[in-house]
Amino acid sequence: MSERRSARPEGAAEEAPSTGDVRRAAISQIAFNALLFIVFLVLFVRAGTLPDSAWEPLGAGAFPRLALLVAMVFNALIIASEIRQLRATRCGGEAGRSPITPWLWRHRLVAATLGVFGAYTLTLPALGFRAGTFIFLLAAQLLLGPRALGARLVMLVIAAVFAFGVDALFREVFSIMLPRSRLF
Amino acid sequence: MPDAFLMGAGELLSLGTFLTMLVGVIAGVIAAAIPGFTITMAIVLTLPLTFHMPALQGVATMLAVYVGGFTGGLISAALLGIPGTPSAVATTFDAYPMARGGEPGRAIGIGIWASFFGTLVSTLVLMMAAPPLAMVALKLGAWEYFSLIVFAMTVVAGLVGASVLRGLLAGAVGLVLATIGQDPMMGVPRFTFGLDVLAAGLPFLVVLIGLFAVSQLAGEVEDAEQIQRGKALVGVQVRFRPWQSLREVLSRPVNLLRSSLLGVFIGAVPGAGGSIANLLAYDQARRADADPERFGTGVAEGVVASEAGNSATAGGGLIPLIALGIPGSAVDAVLMASLMVHGISVGPRLMWDNGELVYGMFLAMIVAAFMMLFVCLLSMRLFLRVTAVPKHILVPVVLACCVVGAYSLNNRATDVFLLFGIGVFGYVLRKLDYPLAPMVLGVILGPIAETNLRRALMNNEDWTLFLTRPVSAALLALAVLSIVLTVRHRWRGQTRSTSEA
Numbered sequence A: 001m002s003e004r005r006s007a008r009p010e011g012a013a014e015e016a017p018s019t020g021d022v023r024r025a026a027i028s029q030i031a032f033n034a035l036l037f038i039v040f041l042v043l044f045v046r047a048g049t050l051p052d053s054a055w056e057p058l059g060a061g062a063f064p065r066l067a068l069l070v071a072m073v074f075n076a077l078i079i080a081s082e083i084r085q086l087r088a089t090r091c092g093g094e095a096g097r098s099p100i101t102p103w104l105w106r107h108r109l110v111a112a113t114l115g116v117f118g119a120y121t122l123t124l125p126a127l128g129f130r131a132g133t134f135i136f137l138l139a140a141q142l143l144l145g146p147r148a149l150g151a152r153l154v155m156l157v158i159a160a161v162f163a164f165g166v167d168a169l170f171r172e173v174f175s176i177m178l179p180r181s182r183l184f
Numbered sequence B: 001m002p003d004a005f006l007m008g009a010g011e012l013l014s015l016g017t018f019l020t021m022l023v024g025v026i027a028g029v030i031a032a033a034i035p036g037f038t039i040t041m042a043i044v045l046t047l048p049l050t051f052h053m054p055a056l057q058g059v060a061t062m063l064a065v066y067v068g069g070f071t072g073g074l075i076s077a078a079l080l081g082i083p084g085t086p087s088a089v090a091t092t093f094d095a096y097p098m099a100r101g102g103e104p105g106r107a108i109g110i111g112i113w114a115s116f117f118g119t120l121v122s123t124l125v126l127m128m129a130a131p132p133l134a135m136v137a138l139k140l141g142a143w144e145y146f147s148l149i150v151f152a153m154t155v156v157a158g159l160v161g162a163s164v165l166r167g168l169l170a171g172a173v174g175l176v177l178a179t180i181g182q183d184p185m186m187g188v189p190r191f192t193f194g195l196d197v198l199a200a201g202l203p204f205l206v207v208l209i210g211l212f213a214v215s216q217l218a219g220e221v222e223d224a225e226q227i228q229r230g231k232a233l234v235g236v237q238v239r240f241r242p243w244q245s246l247r248e249v250l251s252r253p254v255n256l257l258r259s260s261l262l263g264v265f266i267g268a269v270p271g272a273g274g275s276i277a278n279l280l281a282y283d284q285a286r287r288a289d290a291d292p293e294r295f296g297t298g299v300a301e302g303v304v305a306s307e308a309g310n311s312a313t314a315g316g317g318l319i320p321l322i323a324l325g326i327p328g329s330a331v332d333a334v335l336m337a338s339l340m341v342h343g344i345s346v347g348p349r350l351m352w353d354n355g356e357l358v359y360g361m362f363l364a365m366i367v368a369a370f371m372m373l374f375v376c377l378l379s380m381r382l383f384l385r386v387t388a389v390p391k392h393i394l395v396p397v398v399l400a401c402c403v404v405g406a407y408s409l410n411n412r413a414t415d416v417f418l419l420f421g422i423g424v425f426g427y428v429l430r431k432l433d434y435p436l437a438p439m440v441l442g443v444i445l446g447p448i449a450e451t452n453l454r455r456a457l458m459n460n461e462d463w464t465l466f467l468t469r470p471v472s473a474a475l476l477a478l479a480v481l482s483i484v485l486t487v488r489h490r491w492r493g494q495t496r497s498t499s500e501a
Helices: A019-047 A062-088 A100-106 A108-127 A129-144 A149-172 B002-012 B015-033 B039-050 B055-080 B091-100 B104-138 B142-159 B164-178 B204-220 B224-228 B242-250 B253-267 B273-288 B300-324 B330-341 B355-388 B391-410 B413-431 B437-459 B470-500
Strands: none
Touching: A019 A062, A019 B164, A062 B164, A062 B437, A100 A108, A108 A129, A108 B204, A108 B224, A108 B391, A108 B413, A129 A149, A129 B391, A149 B391, B002 B055, B002 B355, B015 B039, B015 B055, B015 B355, B039 B055, B039 B330, B039 B391, B055 B091, B055 B104, B055 B204, B055 B300, B055 B330, B055 B355, B091 B104, B091 B300, B104 B242, B104 B253, B104 B300, B104 B355, B142 B164, B142 B273, B142 B437, B142 B470, B164 B204, B164 B437, B164 B470, B204 B391, B204 B413, B204 B437, B224 B391, B242 B253, B242 B300, B253 B273, B253 B300, B273 B300, B273 B437, B300 B330, B300 B355, B391 B413
């Protein structure tokens, strides 16, 4: 039922996590929840400055404060649970080796793809849908795909057909104007 | 009544209406199958095309898009792990693992038949029980609505993920995200920090697309070597055996009927039902199973429950619309708009003043279900070819579709910026093993929970009414029971695995 289970590579057997993996996971959870806790605390204080209403006992800030309080309680419980996990696992021979660099290297394509996607979304108003989407599709396919010339020609065609075809479809059939370029 | 039925049938069963309905079903399937496009967008795009049609033909066409869209959502949920709408979230739990396990044809086949039967059951219930069911739904006050949302959140949080705490946190984060933007009662800006991108809040469809689609697609490109070798989604030959899938669905009659009925009854609750019906149906199927741990690994029971429950909300959502003139969901609101454009006054007297229209709508649902079955069984081998498309093409194209979907909702560039930000956040959550379904539901249900909480207290400041009103108390008790049972079940599982080790 876990989404992690569904993303396992096909045919791969589930290996038991090592002590180092368990400790790293616990530290990640603690750091993430601590960060969330701080953010929620700031928002909780800010919600206290929202105005009350003359017509109801709860004002604009009541429900957000309730939700934030509940979230902070869960943050604290998760942190406590992960600290217990850390104490229960001993530090093995993997101590001292930073896992960050190997992790970043393993996820280099994800970072690059999200980077290209981020650039696409941010430049969409300036470049417009057709140019922006064409550049994004070409760049992303080149980043992810094989380097053969034939494959690259296919990528070019797909980028052009999608960028210009979808724009025409939405404009002519659905009367929806996708973003126009501000530059040209 | 027989006269109205015959008149409705006569108007519906014409070549022109059949053709527009067939086009509607195909459009619904395709639109919802493309991640990011959603059923809501498909229906909204259909609305202006129906202005020049007679009232029943226009509504029947939109219902055809609606019915087709539920099955289209199954395709992206099963093949890509991306639900086309909130009502397809539960479908990803088992249809996606089944597809990635080498059986995408089986996942889709089971889903199509379960959708078909779910739609038929919901239409039959709609025809027989619309007015009394609507009266029951009408008795739900603000207290009951709030308690229903609390119950739904606890069920969902316990349903997914390895950790109940993380599921509950995800739901709470969704509730927090839903408070960004304008306060629903006073219009006061909250947590916007003066930024335009946050001024309108976080549209729940953008959150859905960002959390599920963008994060899922980012996860698909983790294995650099396989991507650059041109790996596709499924590496084995895809088989589609519809008749075997039919046997599998019919061999689970209790699950099918229970999930369909649950989908109808919960779908009849205006505003909230459609999003949670499929999850509640899935939860009930899991609890009733002899081996609940199988759920989430790609079992047929999970697909049957989620798709039957999901499709049954189509009929369920029409119940308050037809009986009371209250739309059950955003899609029903668009249907209502279509009727109003044609000069039909939608209210409690709809069935008496426009009986032929109402019976025509019932028949349209049945006809649309058969059309959906026909279209999907014929075209599914084509859709399944998606599994053969290399990821280096599929991922960028689907990301671009998500941008189109997010932008088209409100024609706002800020929604596209939000899509990226939420997508990155969703990926981080996936890596840290947080379930995303509770968060999406928190965003959808948060405003409903807040509005009803504040309305309840505005009516009567007595907090104890949440506990003394019978339906509200029952729902809150179910919420507590849901958490207790889930925690106890997990604790027992952990104790068992510790003693076996």
